[in-house]
Amino acid sequence: MLPTATPTGRKRVSLRSRVTLLAASCVAGAVALVSLGAYLTVRENLYAQIDDTLAQKAENTVQAKWIAETGPGERIPGGLLTLTDVEMAWVQPDGSVLLSTENVPSINSQDLGVARTKTPNWRTDGKTDSRIVAVPYRNGVLVLAQSLGPTKKQLGDLSLVLFLIGGAGVVVAAIAGTAVARTGLRPVQRLTRATERVASTxxxxxxxxxxxxxxxxxxxxxxxxxxxxxxxxxxxxxxxxxxxxxxxxxxxxxxxxxxxxxxxxxxxxxxxxxxxxxxxxxxxxxxxxxxxxxxxxxxxxxxxxxPPLTHEHVDMAEVVEQALARARRRASDVKFEVDLQPWHLFGEPHTLERAVLNLLDNAVKFSPPDGTVRVDLRPAAHGYAFLQVADAGPGIKDSDLPHVFDRFYRSDEARTLPGSGLGLAIVKSAAERHGGAVFAGRSADGGALIAMRLPGSSEPIL
CATH class of the missing domain: 1.10.287 (Helix Hairpins)
Incomplete structure (x- = not known):
């Protein structure tokens, strides 16, 4: 997937490329740290081995007691004969060489001072690329030098191997990251295509x-x-x-x-x-x-x-009283029996009043002349209250109960009466907007009983 251009002209790297780059970068960082740690550890060990070898050879030479004959009247310390693979020089404090290998190691004043201080002197000579130790020996100084060339060659080979292995690891990580990104992001691609499909079709x-x-x-x-x-x-x-x-x-x-x-x-x-x-x-x-x-x-x-509007404190009993005042003006031949207990909630007063008025109008419409509509508001358990409106009309058939709150639904008896079939649907919508619910059943008088459950408190909400 190629980078795309953003509105500002900069190229936007795809998520798949970023995941691949992140995986390769993490592996590269980890390989680099491990390789550096391994290289430094091996380097330290190899140099420590050189020092240990030189120290051991110097100690063996100093502790050797016997004298070797090299010719008539020529006698040299036999310990010097055990020195192999190193450059050696036996010198006097004034710098004169008593005995040495073909290649005489580099000797400086600090090495000559060992005859006086009796303390070994370790150093690395950059010119000859060797590790040098000077120890006191038979009123003089024994200087041993070990070439660092083979060790550096080993370290160079190790660096090459670590570099190749690290590079291969980064490549493998990039390939694996690409595969993981392609597989892992497949649901995102489906979502993208689905979104584009919805937007276009x-x-x-x-x-x-x-x-x-x-x-x-x-x-x-x-x-x-x-x-x-x-x-x-x-x-x-x-x-x-x-x-x-x-x-x-x-x-x-x-x-x-x-x-x-x-x-x-x-x-x-x-x-x-x-x-x-x-x-x-x-x-x-x-x-x-x-x-x-x-x-x-x-x-x-x-x-x-x-969408919900900004809610405010609502005194439900007051809302019901206002709706009752309007319903009484519309239906003077119907009697209302009212029992209202305090109930408070946060909501939309206009919406709740319209819902209550719809309940009252529905009860009035099906009530017989001089009938009675019972309205009561009382708290129930778990922080809810029920507003119930019951009439003495023909009631609701069992087959109509599941549909009375559907939009435009009108029973056979209601089709001859005025109305749009939306009143109880508005009641249901208002109750649900306030976290409540609606119920329908039969009243004690055989008519319809419509109840609206609303959350709130019997005490004013601050």
Whole structure:
């Protein structure tokens, strides 16, 4: 994968290249440290061996007691004959050489001073590239020199081997890093392709998930996001389709009545009686009211689906009282029995009041004349309270219970009554936005019982 150019003109290195470079760099660093440590350890040991060898040979020579005959009248210390593979010189304190090898080692004043101080002198001679030791010997000085050439050659060979092995390790690490990056980043590539596919085509099909590592969990989370987006799209399409279906009926009736009125105004056409005109006008007002309510409910439901607004302290009992005041004005022939206990929470007062009003309107709509609607708000366990609205109407059939909170759902009995089928859906949305839930069942009077559970506290929340 080649580097790509960023908007600023700089080349952006791909993640795969960065992983490969990181693996190679880590291995190179580790190999370099190990090689340096091995080289320094071997170098120290080799030089220590040279010093040990020179010290041992010098000690053996000094401790040798016998004298060797080299010719008539010529006698030399026999210990000097044991010196091999080193350069040797036996010198007097004044610098005169008594005996030496063919190549005389380098001798300086510090070496000659050993005869006086009786302390061995160690040094490295750069000119002859040798390690030199001078020790006191028979009123003189014994100077031994060991060449460092073979040792340096060994160290050079070791450096070459370590360099080759390290280089091979870096190459292998780069290849392995590339393979690991290609394999490990395959889910990321799938995510990238899926994102590009969604952006270009809107296709929300999930991607394949392999394994159970972090990238697999990322892919699973991405699939959950796609599923959520797909569900939102499906609900949006269903809302539009249901809204179109619900709007079609009042619009068709409205258009029919308007066309009938307009046709009656044309010359040479049958005229409508005053009674017919009043009926048509009443139908028009009812259809406009129905259309207005439906549009208002749709707007309210769309607002409920919006992101949460800033919440504030809400006195739920006060919210219920305000909704009851509006419901009483709308239904003067229905009696309300109210039992409200204190309950406080953080939320949106307007949303909660609209939900409570929808519950009350629903109860009023199905209540018989002079019926009673019971409203109570009371705390329950685990920091929740229940707002229950019960009526004495026909109740909810068992087959309708699972669907009463669905958008645009209307039972057979409710189809002849005014409404959009969105009221209880708005109640459910409001409860869920506040961390609660809704329930439906039968009341003690045989009518419907709708309950909304809300979290909060019986004490004011500061």
């Amino acid at each position: 809107g296709d929300l099909r999930p991607i394949q998930v392999d394994g159970d590592d972090e990238l697999a969990r990322l892919s699973h989370s991405f699939n959950l996001m796609l599923a959520a987006v797909a569900d939102a799209q499906d609900r949006q399409r269903q809302l539009v389709a249901d809204a179109g279906h619900e709007l079609r009926t009042p619009l068709t009736s409205l258009r029919t009545n308007l066309e009938l009125l307009l046709s009656a105004e044309k010359p040479d056409t049958p005229q409508l009686s005053d009674v017919d005109k009043q009926e048509i006008h009443g139908d028009l007002r009812a259809q406009l009211d129905e259309l207005t309510q439906l549009i208002g409910d749709l707007v309210e439901l769309a607002r409920e689906d919006a």
